Amino acid sequence: MISLRQHAISLVAVFLALAVGLFLGSGFIGDRVNSATGTSRDRIGDLEKERDQLNEQVNAANSFDAAMGPRLIAGALKGQSVLVVSAPTAADTDVDAVKESIASAGGRVSGQIALTDSLVRDQNAEQVRTIVDQTIPPGATLRTELTDSGGRVGDLLGALTLHRDGQSSASGADTRLGLQALREGGFINYADGGVSPADLLVVVTGDPLGSDAGAQGQLTARLAGSMSARGQGGALVGRTGSATGGSPIAVVRSDPGLGNAVSTIDNVDQQTGRITTVLALADEADGRTGAYGTGPGAKAITVGAESGPAA
Secondary structure, three states, rough: OOHHHHHHHHHHHHHHHHHHHHHHHHHHHHHHHHHHEEEEEEHHHHHHHHHHHHHHHHHHHHHHHHHHHHHHOOOOOOEEEEEEEEEEOOOOOHHHHHHHHHHHHOEEEHHHHHHHHOHHHOOOHHHHHHHHHOOOOOOOOOOOOOOHHHHHHHHHHHHEEEOOOOOOOHHHHHHHHHHHHHHHHHHEEHHHHHHHOEEEEEEEEEEEEOOOOHHHHHHHHHHHHHOOOOOOOOEEEOOOOOOOOOHHHHHHHHHHHHHOOEEEOOOOOHHHHHHHHHHHHHHHHHHOOOOOOOOOOEEEEOOOOOOOOOO
């Protein structure tokens, strides 16, 4: 039997449900929901308009840079030769664009050397050490403080392919012997007869390295720094975002010694970054080093711009 108390509770529950239903049906909640969603739709519409306007401004800025770039860099590298070194992460489009910018600035690309995964992952450190020790050009000495693979390979490559004013470069035979040994070891690639002595260096990297990259960024950064020191100067460049984590540019910018050895540009995938690469190389030839772009550690957006947060 149902008690009077249970019956009363059931009636209260029924009337409460009916009251809630009438309240919802009155349109109060519906009006509030419609008002909220309408406000959100308006806000989303405003944000989409702002996005479209910003995209138009970016496209206009890129078009301006593309049109003015050749004028801004004309003659900046006149009489200078530049060796291009590409990391495994470098995009072919970026490498080609850097070469075109060097040529537009009156410079000469002395060749291109591609670093391999085997080298940057430091999978065969002992083999690398043996090759380096056996192919040092006669009359040259490598820096004793450079004991890591990146530093030693960079120092050797610099001795083989770069030179400073007033200093003679390695002989053609010594250069061919050293480069060939590194290529046969699986550490670099290049075209036969495609590398000649250069004044300046540009090392092209790619997107930010992942968390599983290990010490690849450190090896590439130290290679760029030690190699650059053998010539008139050099630049380490990467794509937008390449100044974060353990990427080469981030490593250089966190190490004062490396930061004074090679300039960094963290937006080479943009026309602004390619212009900056040329201007930074010209500054390097005059003994000035800088950090440029929009990423962490950049001192200015480009050469000659006011120092401060690049972004």
